[in-house]
Amino acid sequence: MQIVSLGPVVVSGPSGTGKSTLLNRLFAAHPNSFGFSISHTTRKPRPGEQDGVNYHFVDRETILQGIANGEFIESAEFSGNMYGTSIKAVRDVQKTGKICMLDIDMQGVKSVKKTDLNARFLFIAPPSLEALEQRLRGRGTETEESAQLRLAAATEELAYAAVPGHYDLVIVNDDLDEAYRKLETFIFKEE
Numbered sequence: 001m002q003i004v005s006l007g008p009v010v011v012s013g014p015s016g017t018g019k020s021t022l023l024n025r026l027f028a029a030h031p032n033s034f035g036f037s038i039s040h041t042t043r044k045p046r047p048g049e050q051d052g053v054n055y056h057f058v059d060r061e062t063i064l065q066g067i068a069n070g071e072f073i074e075s076a077e078f079s080g081n082m083y084g085t086s087i088k089a090v091r092d093v094q095k096t097g098k099i100c101m102l103d104i105d106m107q108g109v110k111s112v113k114k115t116d117l118n119a120r121f122l123f124i125a126p127p128s129l130e131a132l133e134q135r136l137r138g139r140g141t142e143t144e145e146s147a148q149l150r151l152a153a154a155t156e157e158l159a160y161a162a163v164p165g166h167y168d169l170v171i172v173n174d175d176l177d178e179a180y181r182k183l184e185t186f187i188f189k190e191e
């Protein structure tokens with residue numbers, strides 16, 4: 001199988017739709033084809049972590065300046081630390097000849113669209129909002145409040161994905177094997 005394009009592949013879809021399930025299977029089946037961008041973080045390195053390997057360890061000022069300069073695809077704050085993915089980090093993966101997979105939300109999708117990264121956009125949709133709710137609850141990771149927040153965000157994400165041109169392909173993750181085959185075909189073509 002041959003890679004369709006060396007541009008990054010943006011994978012998006014509501015929380016609980018099955019992105020991690022599908023991507024983990026893809027990485028296991030093709031261990032040498034994918035590379036991961038190195039994120040920036042303001043958190044301190046843990047023992048054994050190396051700057052430029054696990055993360056780019058930077059101060060808050062550096063990330064904020066980078067965001068202001070439009071150098072970041074996405075950024076977020078978790079437990080008092082900032083995290084972000086820079087456009088350069090994605091390009092660095094591309095230089096290695098591997099595909100950078102970006103599992104990002106709708107805001108991230110919109111900011112990648114403003115770059116010249118030549119990305120391809122894939123949306124993983126649930127068969128229905130009811131099925132999504134079942135999966136989210138079935139995973140056992142959500143409180144009632146976080147499940148409600150994720151479902152509300154899902155409605156917005158599905159509306160954005162329904163607009164022609166926003167995504168190159170929408171895969172409905174109903175039967176997992178079938179969804180996986182479509183994902184594989186989106187990334188690789190038969191030689």
Ligand SMILES: Nc1ncnc2c1ncn2[C@@H]1O[C@H](COP(=O)(O)OP(=O)(O)OP(=O)(O)O)[C@@H](O)[C@H]1O
Nearest residue numbers: 014015016017018019020021135139173174175176
């Ligand atoms: N095709 C499928 N049919 C039924 N259940 C599925 C299917 N795909 C995934 N699941 C289950 O749905 C749950 C959510 O999947 P997963 O954690 O991969 O979602 P996600 O999109 O990565 O979510 P998040 O964005 O929150 O990380 C998991 O329990 C997973 O086993």
